[in-house]
Amino acid sequence: MQLHIFSLADEVLGHLADYFVQVARQAIAARGKFTVALSGGSSPKKLYELLASPAYRDQVNWQQVFFFFGDERYVPHTDAESNYRMARLTLLDPLLIAPEQVFAIDTILSPAEAAANYTQTIERFFGDESVQLDLVLLGLGDNSHTASLFPHTPVLHDTSVGAREVFLEDKQVYRITLTAPLLNQARAVAFLVYGPDKAAAVQRVLTEAPNIEEFPAQLIVPTTGELHWFLDESAASKLPK
Numbered sequence: 001m002q003l004h005i006f007s008l009a010d011e012v013l014g015h016l017a018d019y020f021v022q023v024a025r026q027a028i029a030a031r032g033k034f035t036v037a038l039s040g041g042s043s044p045k046k047l048y049e050l051l052a053s054p055a056y057r058d059q060v061n062w063q064q065v066f067f068f069f070g071d072e073r074y075v076p077h078t079d080a081e082s083n084y085r086m087a088r089l090t091l092l093d094p095l096l097i098a099p100e101q102v103f104a105i106d107t108i109l110s111p112a113e114a115a116a117n118y119t120q121t122i123e124r125f126f127g128d129e130s131v132q133l134d135l136v137l138l139g140l141g142d143n144s145h146t147a148s149l150f151p152h153t154p155v156l157h158d159t160s161v162g163a164r165e166v167f168l169e170d171k172q173v174y175r176i177t178l179t180a181p182l183l184n185q186a187r188a189v190a191f192l193v194y195g196p197d198k199a200a201a202v203q204r205v206l207t208e209a210p211n212i213e214e215f216p217a218q219l220i221v222p223t224t225g226e227l228h229w230f231l232d233e234s235a236a237s238k239l240p241k
């Protein structure tokens with residue numbers, strides 16, 4: 001695992017954007033395509049805007065990039081909470097990414113059907129190859145969840161490689177998430193975490209004894225791929241010096 005800690009959030013975003021470009025170029029040179037699972041929530045918005053900005057937009061052959069989602073809120077794609085909507089507004093539309101390159105999670109189906117459908121979509125995309133994303137981008141919630149692997153949910157024990165529905169009792173809402181085994185098959189996983197509100201979760205996930213029920217992000221340990229954590233100093237402030 002490699003920790004990358006920078007003073008300011010903007011520096012973190014710049015270094016992660018550089019890493020994204022590096023992994024994308026390597027994947028395209030080696031296999032002719034780059035597959036990435038996007039994270040949702042608020043933290044990655046600025047990363048996506050940066051990647052679509054004049055400084056980065058010409059650094060990747062976007063026609064060879066295929067976009068998946070690590071998780072989705074079970075809301076219409078037009079809803080302000082939708083991870084797909086956020087990615088579309090900040091990254092996919094500004095870069096004029098063709099719809100055929102974007103694999104959104106269908107939220108019109110029932111949650112269970114949406115998860116099964118997304119599993120099939122991923123399997124169909126990879127065909128005879130193993131399901132191995134080139135890069136998985138992840139965030140960290142202040143309750144130590146990542147993707148939609150939430151504390152004390154059955155999906156934490158799911159050993160399948162695919163997508164699953166998750167019901168959040170406290171909020172009475174569904175989410176769809178990729179399973180930890182699928183995420184861990186990636187060639188590279190990069191967490192993006194910044195801001196003081198995340199400091200306690202970062203400390204728990206990275207330094208507490210294994211306890212996936214409480215700290216689901218501890219499930220993310222790529223089998224053979226790289227694991228990177230990109231943090232600002234405030235998010236890293238509770239880590240041992």
Ligand SMILES: O=C1O[C@H](COP(=O)(O)O)[C@@H](O)[C@H](O)[C@H]1O
Binds near residue numbers: 039043070138141148
């Ligand atoms: O709900 C979600 O939360 C996590 C963390 O999001 P952030 O806004 O606190 O950065 C995110 O990684 C996940 O994709 C999203 O659905």
